[in-house]
Amino acid sequence: MSGNIYKSAPPHTGSTAYINARIVDPGADKEYQGAVLISDGKIADFGPNLFASGAPYGIESIDCRGFYLAPGIVDTRVHTGEPGEEHKETLESAGAAAAVGGITSLALLPDNEPPFDDASLIEFVARRARQIKLVNMYAYGALTVGLEGRELAEIGLLAEAGAVAFTDADHAVANAQVMRRALYYAKAFDALIVHLPQEPSLSGGHMTSGEMATRLGLAGSPPLAEVMMVERDIRLAEMTGGRLHLSKISTAEAVSAIAAAKARGLKITCDTAAPYFALNDLAVGDYRTFGKLVPPLRAEKDRLAIVEGLKDGTIDAIVSDHRPQDQDSKRVPFAQAEPGGIGLETLLPISLELVHNGQLTLPRLFQRLSNAPASLFGLPGGKLAKGAPADLVVFDADYAWKVDRVGLWSKTKNTPFDERPVQGRVMATIVGGRTIYRDDSFATATAAA
Amino acid sequence: MTKKRAGVPRLPHLLGIEGLSPETISGLFDLSENYIDQNRSIDKRRDMLAGRTVINLFFENSTRTRTSFEVAAKRLGADVINMDVATSSVRKGETLLDTAMTLNAMRPDAIVVRHNESGAVNLLSQKVNCAVINAGDGQHEHPTQALLDGLTIRRRRGSLQGLEVAICGDIMHSRVARSNIHLFQIMGARVRVVGPPTLMPTDVDRLGVEVHYNMKTGLKDVDIVMMLRLQTERMQGSFVPSISEYFRFFGLDHEKLKVAKPDALIMHPGPMNRGVEIDSEVADDLDRSVIHEQVEMGVAVRMACLEALIGGHRNQIGAVA
Numbered sequence: 001m002s003g004n005i006y007k008s009a010p011p012h013t014g015s016t017a018y019i020n021a022r023i024v025d026p027g028a029d030k031e032y033q034g035a036v037l038i039s040d041g042k043i044a045d046f047g048p049n050l051f052a053s054g055a056p057y058g059i060e061s062i063d064c065r066g067f068y069l070a071p072g073i074v075d076t077r078v079h080t081g082e083p084g085e086e087h088k089e090t091l092e093s094a095g096a097a098a099a100v101g102g103i104t105s106l107a108l109l110p111d112n113e114p115p116f117d118d119a120s121l122i123e124f125v126a127r128r129a130r131q132i133k134l135v136n137m138y139a140y141g142a143l144t145v146g147l148e149g150r151e152l153a154e155i156g157l158l159a160e161a162g163a164v165a166f167t168d169a170d171h172a173v174a175n176a177q178v179m180r181r182a183l184y185y186a187k188a189f190d191a192l193i194v195h196l197p198q199e200p201s202l203s204g205g206h207m208t209s210g211e212m213a214t215r216l217g218l219a220g221s222p223p224l225a226e227v228m229m230v231e232r233d234i235r236l237a238e239m240t241g242g243r244l245h246l247s248k249i250s251t252a253e254a255v256s257a258i259a260a261a262k263a264r265g266l267k268i269t270c271d272t273a274a275p276y277f278a279l280n281d282l283a284v285g286d287y288r289t290f291g292k293l294v295p296p297l298r299a300e301k302d303r304l305a306i307v308e309g310l311k312d313g314t315i316d317a318i319v320s321d322h323r324p325q326d327q328d329s330k331r332v333p334f335a336q337a338e339p340g341g342i343g344l345e346t347l348l349p350i351s352l353e354l355v356h357n358g359q360l361t362l363p364r365l366f367q368r369l370s371n372a373p374a375s376l377f378g379l380p381g382g383k384l385a386k387g388a389p390a391d392l393v394v395f396d397a398d399y400a401w402k403v404d405r406v407g408l409w410s411k412t413k414n415t416p417f418d419e420r421p422v423q424g425r426v427m428a429t430i431v432g433g434r435t436i437y438r439d440d441s442f443a444t445a446t447a448a449a
Numbered sequence: 450m451t452k453k454r455a456g457v458p459r460l461p462h463l464l465g466i467e468g469l470s471p472e473t474i475s476g477l478f479d480l481s482e483n484y485i486d487q488n489r490s491i492d493k494r495r496d497m498l499a500g501r502t503v504i505n506l507f508f509e510n511s512t513r514t515r516t517s518f519e520v521a522a523k524r525l526g527a528d529v530i531n532m533d534v535a536t537s538s539v540r541k542g543e544t545l546l547d548t549a550m551t552l553n554a555m556r557p558d559a560i561v562v563r564h565n566e567s568g569a570v571n572l573l574s575q576k577v578n579c580a581v582i583n584a585g586d587g588q589h590e591h592p593t594q595a596l597l598d599g600l601t602i603r604r605r606r607g608s609l610q611g612l613e614v615a616i617c618g619d620i621m622h623s624r625v626a627r628s629n630i631h632l633f634q635i636m637g638a639r640v641r642v643v644g645p646p647t648l649m650p651t652d653v654d655r656l657g658v659e660v661h662y663n664m665k666t667g668l669k670d671v672d673i674v675m676m677l678r679l680q681t682e683r684m685q686g687s688f689v690p691s692i693s694e695y696f697r698f699f700g701l702d703h704e705k706l707k708v709a710k711p712d713a714l715i716m717h718p719g720p721m722n723r724g725v726e727i728d729s730e731v732a733d734d735l736d737r738s739v740i741h742e743q744v745e746m747g748v749a750v751r752m753a754c755l756e757a758l759i760g761g762h763r764n765q766i767g768a769v770a
Contacts, residue, residue: 211651213651214627214650214651215467287567
């Protein structure tokens with residue numbers, strides 16, 4: 001796909017109308033033909049009747065040509081190499097990839113070198129985001145010092161510096177006492193704790209346990225490593241009353257356990273990442289290290305359960321779990337390969353498969369991609385509302401293309417979706433009213449109009 | 450006596466048994482038969498591979514397999530270079546591909562690779578343009594071992610079709626078990642795996658085998674008993690409580706062997722841990738143990754594999770024509 005990143009676009013002033021759009025309003029659970037009016041970087045008005053009699057006179061007007069217009073995606077699980085491993089991804093290259101992917105806000109995991117267990121790192125990210133002027137960037141604070149799962153990080157000071165939530169990223173907190181205290185302590189700051197539920201003593205394998213692992217001769221991590229930790233965490237959240245969000249749910253049993261906890265009235269939330277509803281463990285056949293993820297890709301029955309969880313709302317949000325790895329980390333024997341895959345640019349087209357397969361409506365999909373993550377993390381974007389920031393994405397839901405890792409904007413190319421035929425292409429990404437990415441075909445049409 | 454050469458199977462690489470056809474395997478057996486006579490004669494050397502270079506690249510220590518490959522290649526007239534790369538002294542991963550590309554630039558005709566990680570040989574084969582033979586990768590496959598086991602059985606029993614085979618012991622950590630499960634089933638035998646549950650890979654029954662946790666039912670009426678080495682070096686954590694308990698319940702002795710067919714053959718890929726998985730009396734039983742025959746077949750099978758991979762005319766890129 002070819003398009004342009006507009007880093008130096010000035011702040012939005014005055015009024016701009018996006019007309020002739022298919023509007024996806026996840027908050028109202030509706031989609032309709034209509035228009036959106038932006039004033040000074042904020043949504044001023046929107047609806048089916050706005051400018052129904054034609055383009056407004058005297059203000060800038062952009063014809064969306066019937067493409068969809070939705071609140072920009074809020075991706076709450078992104079890792080970059082900055083600081084520490086800038087050769088894998090910088091905040092700027094991640095910002096560009098996010099813009100191309102229709103993502104307008106992202107939350108950065110704290111597992112960099114150094115880890116974000118000090119307030120200065122949170123401020124560093126905010127400062128860099130202001131300089132880069134692409135998507136909104138927020139940072140997680142570490143939950144424990146050094147992400148080691150032993151001593152609590154300075155949750156209060158990190159929150160004061162702007163940390164949006166607390167997590168040890170892909171490290172599960174093994175010690176139940178530490179987790180209990182973290183959930184208790186975080187209440188003082190109304191802080192959200194995000195946990196990857198995997199029992200570490202069981203999840204040391206390189207792929208999910210089962211027939212495929214047995215054939216390939218690779219040590220497996222059993223799916224139950226997830227539900228065991230989910231159940232522990234549910235108990236601890238219930239006891240402490242702390243705010244808990246479980247991340248990257250990948251198994252059927254975990255979905256059931258969370259559904260049961262929600263049915264009991266507990267305020268637990270969770271997300272899954274795109275690979276877990278789009279791929280299963282066959283993707284690591286022939287030792288494809290791009291399919292090596294944490295948690296590992298699971299069996300087909302688990303994948304189907306994740307889809308069901310997204311349909312019935314047990315799973316609140318979808319994340320990209322973007323994790324760049326260079327060739328030296330991936331072109332090695334499977335057991336030695338670093339886990340993780342990039343996902344910013346494929347998040348929308350992969351998620352749109354749920355719509356094309358009839359599993360979710362577009363408004364429901366954007367509840368998972370934009371609305372829910374923004375409200376869980378207390379971020380201003382992710383919704384269509386008067387006065388909300390004009391963080392929007394214009395996209396063609398049907399455009400067919402094939403993922404080609406070489407053509408991706410990320411610095412490293414480790415996508416588990418390489419060569420997958422997908423549908424859906426971002427036409428424009430708008431952050432605070434500024435267009436930061438525009439597809440070439442959309443640019444031409446706009447200029448002509 | 451020379452047999453006809455028309456049926457020589459042609460393979461680009463030999464990475465595993467999984468996916469091979471019964472015709473290919475039978476073809477390799479037939480080819481091996483020629484070499485058994487040659488190896489037993491005084492003049493053991495042919496010049497079929499004269500001028501060809503074979504590199505034995507071993508990232509994991511192995512005296513037996515490496516020697517067997519070396520003897521096989523030399524008897525066909527190839528030039529053989531042995532590279533023993535101690536994994537502890539090199540940085541992993543990068544070195545594997547760097548080493549592969551370096552050796553590839555020296556234009557060998559075949560590289561025989563052993564590596565301690567599953568899939569490492571597949572990865573290496575993608576980076577070179579010569580034939581690659583898997584001499585054992587992690588817990589994945591060890592195809593020449595399965596071929597020599599199959600050949601040993603075929604010579605004793607005429608065919609593998611319909612035989613009951615019990616593979617016993619540490620299935621989980623064994624590449625020999627995986628390759629043999631595939632080969633025996635492809636050739637029409639039925640396979641049982643016997644061992645403690647902690648040494649069974651997850652969902653191993655999905656490979657089409659019957660699973661037994663005790664030797665009494667596992668060995669009942671079998672034609673072949675294949676014992677595996679207890680791979681203590683691959684074990685992290687406790688899989689079995691002690692060696693003596695393991696031998697008591699899963700070690701092969703004459704008592705446990707009584708339930709098998711009276712003429713059941715005893716096999717072991719070696720090296721044996723006597724008194725751990727096999728009793729010396731059984732191992733040395735000349736009427737039933739074919740353990741030394743397996744070693745002899747190993748050389749013939751590896752000669753056949755080398756012929757199948759690099760015995761033909763080669764084009765400049767290196768693919769076998």
